[in-house]
Amino acid sequence: MIWKILLFVLMTFVSIAGISFPIVEKPSNWYEFPLIPGLGENAKIIFFHVPTAWLTVVAFFMSFIFSIKYLKQKNHEYDVKAYVANQLGIIFCILATLTGAIWAKFAWGAFWSWDPRQTSIFALLLIYGAWFALRSSIDSDEKRATLSSVYSIIAFFTVPFFIFIMPRIMTGLHPGSADDDNLGPVINFKMNENMQLIFFLSLTAFSLLYFWMWNLGYKSILIKEKLIKKFER
């Protein structure tokens, strides 16, 4: 219960702070954000865009870990855990794509311009889609769990190419691209301390939300299956 209240307070604070704190040239009060050249008011979406993108990768990683565990022990519970992680992952992936597109409209002038980052988040969306398509095509439970685990592991090994390698060596608009002369990511260099604080609070709040949802999701599926077994007997 205390966790839920804490999460509620944290989420509300982050939302209020992220949306309503002013952006000024020379921040003097603790609640003022610095002006980042080229971004202006758009910079505020960073509190909601980056956590969703981060959770997309976290969900992917968790599904990878539970897939390995499933292949090792063939325990049905791990398959359910991987499934719920991917379910949440696709939601956050869509959110990251949408918030990114909205940000791109105001910062770069178009919703979609096939920047390497946009290509990589699109590829992640395709991987999630393919994973669910594969799952829905198999009837037998055990076969479905094994094959989707294998696909999840294979797909995870292509993710570093999308997330870490290609956006950094190809030219693009997103911070961190090969031709970015602004000395690396926005987080380290252009935010002041209170902006960083809000940013990492937002990251924590979204991560907590994710783990809570994931916990509820896989437990409810396991209970449902137990009940179905009980009433069939």
Next chain:
Amino acid sequence: MKMFSRAYNLFIKDLRSELRTRYAINALIMFILVAISVILFSIGNEKIPPQLTAGLYWVVIFFSAMSGLSRAFVSEEEKGTTLTLQLVANADIVFSGKLLFNLSLTFFINLIITFLYAAFFEDFVINNFSLFLITFFFGNIGLAISSTIIASIIAKAGAKGTLYPVLSFPILLPLILTCVQLTIFCFDGINIENSVYELAIVISYDIVMITISYLLFDFIWKE
């Protein structure tokens, strides 16, 4: 050595059963002709830039791979010979044999595609031939490896046709994007020293994929 000779035997068996009907090869060659003529019709008399030519070249390569390479495992499931194969050979040997077959098929069809592109597309002028050879070689190896492992999943999943490109595309995307980039470099005549990063991506992709395929094929094959 013994493993290699057994994989080679499996490859010869696949080759013989393919040459008996020539179904896959004929269908693939016709597919390539149809795809390229559709592209040529839609271009008409327009002049297309080299970047687009490079993209279209890999589009045809991708889709011809998607229409041909799944047969290696799907035909075993269709004929009901999977269980026999499980008795006579273990997973590594089966995967090596199928990979050899898919590798030779990929190189064969992609040589035809390259020949047809060189013949029909004005802008398909390779200014750096050694870079093109390296790209072609490692690109085809990566394509064959990923297609083979996904084909084995598809064969077990029972949904044959439509799911294959859906599952393969995100896996192949890093390879294809980088190969398109490298092909544009070849057209522009950029030397190898300036394309080291892209070549490194393609080669590391090949290594990652072949390692993960040998590790995971056992689980798919026993299913």
